[in-house]
Amino acid sequence: MDNKNDDPNVPEKTIFSVIAQGDLTEFKNILAQHKGSVDFLDENGMTALQHAAYKGCKDMVQLLLDRGADVNCGNHEYNYTALHFGALSGNSEVCKLLLDAGSKPNSTNSVGRTAAQMAAFVGNHHTVATINNFIPRTEISYFSTPQGQQTEPYLPALLVEPLHKFVLGVNIHPVRLALNLQHASCLLDNAEKVSKVLEMLCKKEMTRGSETNEVMAFKYHYLAYILKEISNIRDKQKPISESEKKHDIVEIFTKKLLKPGKDGYSLDLMDAFLKDCVREFPYRECTTFHQMVTSLTSKAPPPAFSVINCTINGQRGFIDTVPYCSTCGEETPAKKCSKCKTVQYCDRECQRLHWFVHKKACNRESNVQAPNAKVNIDPSELTAELQNLVAG
Ligand SMILES: [Zn+2]
């Protein structure tokens, strides 16, 4: 704007205050008026991107990145990066954007803490997991160009994006992964290639010398294992009717995993399935493998899924009141069973998949108003149980 030309700092100051107010519309207007680099600093050495990250505003972060904001810029007195601020905001999507744009997850602030550590410190567990699970897209796209003598790459280029998304997922519940694969059916159609790439990624993580990442290696192995299982189920489901087929795979898999054991609630089949997965991890000398086996073979072993989830996503604080989807373990699901209101689900699909387990308990709950809820599988209780074991 013409009237602002005499003092170029006015719009910059305004940008900071508009971010603080969280006014996206005004922010867009002001940003459009601002010419030149957006990496200017406020009096504390913070960039606009850092302010937007701290505000946890995904749209503002995206707009600034589109304008070429440097994720590693800034001169904050305690050496906070934009990722530190995003981690404090607890907005995992903001952190993902910053990581995608090249934020370094290992940068530490003046007290030696990484962004993930700061997120853990303030209890933003989903953000911790998002940062720890992050891998750059190039890790995957590497396999989409032919190597050495190859005429064809290991991974068709079309699969880079869906596989990257699949790997970054924080919810690693097998049913959630099955649902994700159902939505990204191209991965399932190329299950053999994709699982081979996952195995190569696993190996790569284990052979990085001082930068070896056992946890990520295990995650790749785990994802490949689940993918192969679902692909096997699909292969066995030879043509029935084209339209039914897609749903059946997840349903068969879910019925296999969520069928309660003799006591009515423990998931014996899921446990056996996941223990096999741990057992098949090829790097048996590593600490991560030993820790999992020690835990799984202890006197009162926690559920195998808890062990795997803690390994990959980290230990949570013990105040864990977040509700979970009874089918796929997704946090803070949107829906409740309308009949008994004691179990929660992401959506109709999750409810449908769980009905074979829940119907008995549901009828009982809604007929007799007795708080006899133990029959329901509540993953948050499993986690609590694990916490007791860890504490004890
Ligand atoms: Zn769900």
Ligand SMILES: [Zn+2]
């Ligand atoms: Zn119910």
